[in-house]
Amino acid sequence: MRRLTDTDAAIAYGTNLLRGERVYLREVREADFEALARWWNDPATTVLQQATARPVPEASVTERFRQWTANNTPNDPSFAVARIDDDALIGQAGLIPAPHGRTAEFVIIIGPEHTGNGYGTETCRLMLRFGFAELGLHRIELRVWGYNTRAIAAYQRAGFVEEGRRRDVVFHNGQYGDEVIMGILETEWWIRAEEAATQD
Numbered sequence: 001m002r003r004l005t006d007t008d009a010a011i012a013y014g015t016n017l018l019r020g021e022r023v024y025l026r027e028v029r030e031a032d033f034e035a036l037a038r039w040w041n042d043p044a045t046t047v048l049q050q051a052t053a054r055p056v057p058e059a060s061v062t063e064r065f066r067q068w069t070a071n072n073t074p075n076d077p078s079f080a081v082a083r084i085d086d087d088a089l090i091g092q093a094g095l096i097p098a099p100h101g102r103t104a105e106f107v108i109i110i111g112p113e114h115t116g117n118g119y120g121t122e123t124c125r126l127m128l129r130f131g132f133a134e135l136g137l138h139r140i141e142l143r144v145w146g147y148n149t150r151a152i153a154a155y156q157r158a159g160f161v162e163e164g165r166r167r168d169v170v171f172h173n174g175q176y177g178d179e180v181i182m183g184i185l186e187t188e189w190w191i192r193a194e195e196a197a198t199q200d
């Protein structure tokens with residue numbers, strides 16, 4: 001079992017725990033809810049992550065985000081994703097614990113004006129580190145619509161692998177799409193983390 005050895009090692013770990021190269025994770029603030037609600041209700045985003053494109057009143061979606069992001073218990077972390085350069089809010093990400101323990105579901109939304117810039121991949125990596133190195137999870141999984149090739153590419157790059165498919169789960173524009181189940185185990189993540197550390 002790995003052990004933290006001294007004060008400096010602990011501080012170095014803490015300093016980088018929520019910080020990547022271009023994005024960092026922080027608590028969700030009251031001022032963030034307007035953008036989160038707007039992104040959640042945007043049909044161009046909705047078709048990528050929900051079963052129906054059905055905007056809900058801002059107060060209602062704000063209340064959902066307020067509950068999802070409260071961080072009241074240690075095992076369901078949820079963060080705002082902010083850009084290091086200018087502190088701009090660019091997304092939100094969380095880990096939802098499974099009832100049977102040591103497994104969590106990863107959820108993420110990057111605002112449409114910020115997608116395709118590598119921020120999602122970096123956020124996935126930060127959340128995986130948080131899940132495995134901080135929470136001691138054994139498994140992190142996610143569900144994604146099979147046609148969401150941008151999301152799947154980001155998840156694969158961060159280390160998730162496809163584990164299975166539920167066929168014809170989602171229906172938009174008169175066409176069906178599969179739901180893809182992806183996952184990563186702690187052993188797989190630690191190997192990747194140690195490889196990355198030796199490359200630094």
Ligand SMILES: CC(C)(COP(=O)(O)OP(=O)(O)OC[C@H]1O[C@@H](n2cnc3c(N)ncnc32)[C@H](O)[C@@H]1OP(=O)(O)O)[C@@H](O)C(=O)NCCC(=O)NCCS
Nearest residue numbers: 048049109110115116117118119120121144150151153154
């Ligand atoms: C899914 C999401 C988190 C990915 O984050 P992102 O910052 O956009 O992704 P990245 O820029 O880190 O990586 C995107 C990857 O897809 C590729 N890509 C970019 N735009 C693409 C597009 N329009 N179609 C297909 N692939 C695309 C990129 O080349 C990159 O792959 P690579 O690293 O192998 O080159 C983000 O797009 C998002 O939140 N989208 C809106 C909602 C959503 O899809 N949620 C997922 C629910 S499961």
